[in-house]
Each structure stands twice: as C-alpha cells, then as structure tokens.
Amino acid sequence: MKAGVYYGVEDFRVAEFPEPELKEDGVKIAVKYCGVCGTDVHKFHGQCGSHPMKPPVPLGHEVSGVVVETGKHVTHFKVGDRVVADPNWGCGACFFCKNNMPHMCENGKGVVKGFAQYICPPESNVYHIPDHLSLREAALAEPLSCCLHGMDLLDVKLGDVVVVIGMGMIGSMMVKLCSIAGASHIIVIETQENKRESAKDYGATLFINPNVENVETVIAQNGIQNVDKVMECVGAKVTMRTAFEVAGKCATIVLFGLGKEGEAIDFYPYEAFRKELTIRASYVNPHTMERAVRLLSSNQFSASMFISKEIQLEEAEVELRTQKDSRYGKVLVHIS
Incomplete structure (x- = not known):
C-alpha cells in the first residue's frame, strides 16, 4: 500500500509499505482522511509523542474511513460502515486498565498509522459515525476527543x-x-x-x-x-x-x-x-471518542470551521516541516 512513512529524524517519504495484519478481532479500514497533528510534527523532528515508535513507520492517527474487511471475531462492524478509530489501545488486564486508567496502560500502544491507505485497529477502537456526518468532518473526532x-x-x-x-x-x-x-x-x-x-x-x-x-x-x-x-x-x-x-x-x-x-x-x-x-x-483521550462523535454530529459544534486545508499525501512532508497551514487550523491529508 502507499503510505507516508517516517524513516528517522526529518526523513519522511511517501513509499510502498506493507499492509497491516488483519487480526481476528481487527477491522480493516480504507482511510479517507487523516489529520496532521502537532504530535506528528514532534515525531517528524525526532521528539517523543504519546507512544514510542520504531521507524520505519507511517505517521498519522486522526482518521476517518470505510470498513473494507473484518476479522472473524468482529460482531459490530461490516463492510461499508463509515467509521473513525481511536489510536490509543490499552490491554484491559493491567493494574491501570482495571482501575479505569486505560490511557496509563502498562502495555499501551498506538494502533492507528493513518498516513496510509489501510489501517487494522481492534474492533474495540473503532466507532460508527452517523450518515449525516461527513468523513471529512469525522476526521476531527480524535483531536476533539483529546x-x-x-x-x-x-x-x-x-x-x-x-x-x-x-x-x-x-x-x-x-x-x-x-x-x-x-x-x-x-x-x-x-x-x-x-x-x-x-x-x-x-x-x-x-x-x-x-x-x-x-x-x-x-x-x-x-x-x-x-x-x-x-x-x-x-x-x-x-x-x-x-x-x-x-x-x-x-x-x-x-x-x-x-x-x-x-x-x-x-x-x-x-x-x-x-x-x-x-x-x-492532560494525556490523550480516555473514554471520550464516543462523546466526540456525538458532539461532531450535533448542531453545537461545526467541524468545518476548524479545517484550514486539505492536502494530498505527497504534500504532507512540507506541512510537517513548515506547519504553514497548520498554524491556521486543522490540515487534513486526503488519502486516495
């Protein structure tokens, strides 16, 4: 698949990259939009984000898209569903997960690498969006949840x-x-x-x-x-x-x-x-993705007013390096 891949400090390239593995509890999503986050900029410059990463790896985690395949244990999603995904995964079994602190999970990791054609997060990290909410606006669910x-x-x-x-x-x-x-x-x-x-x-x-x-x-x-x-x-x-x-x-x-x-x-x-x-x-977004989707779907919060520009994947490197459009709002990478 085509992806925007981080290879090292300030080394970001659009390249062919292996598709993520679809596990039995996973949902394969064709990414439509992925926002450029300040955390992506930090990572581009070699600084830390929410979770450690080992290059080469696609950047991006603020996604919306369409389900194209599901693992055999998935029960709540089907092909064609319009969805967003929470990039932060907790194991559910450690001390912090069991004490309602999944964002502090001892085994936590990022499960969305969104500057890519496909992602395969666990079903537990995927959320339906209503028909009247566009995929463009839905891409703001993750930053809004934070x-x-x-x-x-x-x-x-x-x-x-x-x-x-x-x-x-x-x-x-x-x-x-x-x-x-x-x-x-x-x-x-x-x-x-x-x-x-x-x-x-x-x-x-x-x-x-x-x-x-x-x-x-x-x-x-x-x-x-x-x-x-x-x-x-x-x-x-x-x-x-x-x-x-x-x-x-x-x-x-x-x-x-x-x-x-x-x-x-x-x-x-x-x-x-x-x-x-x-x-x-404030660290990431425990228990707030569903609320973010509901707010985006209401007439209280217009996502469009916060979006400054849409760019193609090939333009992402310049934006990560300069933040020329991110200074004025959310830049969305349109994944074709």
Whole structure:
C-alpha cells in the first residue's frame, strides 16, 4: 500500500509499505482522511509523542474511513460502515486498565498509522459515525476527543472566567468548548494578531496579544477580578509561565500543550501555595471518542470551521516541516 512513512529524524517519504495484519478481532479500514497533528510534527523532528515508535513507520492517527474487511471475531462492524478509530489501545488486564486508567496502560500502544491507505485497529477502537456526518468532518473526532478529556480536567462551570493560551487548532477547539460549557468570559492569549476575529467567532470575549499588551493589566481593565480556569495549549516555556502568572486564586491550570521531553520550566511553589492552584496535565483521550462523535454530529459544534486545508499525501512532508497551514487550523491529508 502507499503510505507516508517516517524513516528517522526529518526523513519522511511517501513509499510502498506493507499492509497491516488483519487480526481476528481487527477491522480493516480504507482511510479517507487523516489529520496532521502537532504530535506528528514532534515525531517528524525526532521528539517523543504519546507512544514510542520504531521507524520505519507511517505517521498519522486522526482518521476517518470505510470498513473494507473484518476479522472473524468482529460482531459490530461490516463492510461499508463509515467509521473513525481511536489510536490509543490499552490491554484491559493491567493494574491501570482495571482501575479505569486505560490511557496509563502498562502495555499501551498506538494502533492507528493513518498516513496510509489501510489501517487494522481492534474492533474495540473503532466507532460508527452517523450518515449525516461527513468523513471529512469525522476526521476531527480524535483531536476533539483529546480536547474533551482536557475539558473534563479543567472542569469549567457555568459563569467561570477562563483563559485559553494559544489559538492553534487545539486552542480554537478549546475556546469553542468553553463557550458551549457556559463560561462567562473566555480570554484568548495569542501573539498572532490575525486570529483576533476568528477567536471571537469561536466564542472568545477578549483577545490579548502579549507582544503589545500587558495581559494582567488588560484583564483588570475589563473588570475581571479573578481567572478561574487556564488552558495552556502551546507547550512552550513562556506560555506555561504565563499560565501560572494569569491564574487567579484557587484556579485550575491544565497544561495541554506538548512540551519538549526533558525541558524544565520555572516554577515558583510559593506562588502556587499563595493562590492555592490546582495544576493538571492532560494525556490523550480516555473514554471520550464516543462523546466526540456525538458532539461532531450535533448542531453545537461545526467541524468545518476548524479545517484550514486539505492536502494530498505527497504534500504532507512540507506541512510537517513548515506547519504553514497548520498554524491556521486543522490540515487534513486526503488519502486516495
């Protein structure tokens, strides 16, 4: 089959690659769309993702497609079904799986290599999508499911004041989800001025460019006494530091952005102590894929507004190297 294969640091090529084995509990899916994720960019540059990988291996994990074959033990899917797949597999038998933490599985692995014509994940990782949801929009189920887990950890309540730092595709989704959740103020901190209008379209009530404005001063000038929740969606040292600075008293901070492995940030325990901060990190998407599909299928969440471009597999290397279109939303690789 044709696939976009990672061979090593910044070595990504479209090449013939062996089709994955269809196991007895597996579902063979002809991939239609696969999103370009920030994790794919990290892997392209030789950094860690959610799971270890050994090249050569296809990248990509945000997929939608059509079932073309099923293993003999599969009971819930048939040829022709339109589906999405969760890339994160847990064994179901280890301590963490048995204690409702499948994303922490001792034997966990990725089971979707989506920059390819076919994938064969286990049936347990595959989800039906309704007829009215397009495969194009359904490809956002996996990143949305990760956002939903982050939102569960942030625990936005009606009337909360929320800060979202960084408005790439994930940050944009978070803004929309905070709006759906009933936040009274949604403050976006973002250095790209051209995102000001789209932030408002997603539900932001205030946009602050820290390169030209003092964040805390602008928040105070708008009559906001306390920031209750902070979602950090960049993973850079400076933005994580901003998260601690802007967080109000008794606030919750979720570090969603993927930082570099081994890179430390400045942390002032006394500051966290005085504010009584709750600091959390968000890892992948336990138990949220079904909810993501339901949300995409509703009239509350329009996936199309988050998609910036469709490209062919042969164009993926340039996007991984430059992120020229990923800066403005989700880039989808159309797999023919």
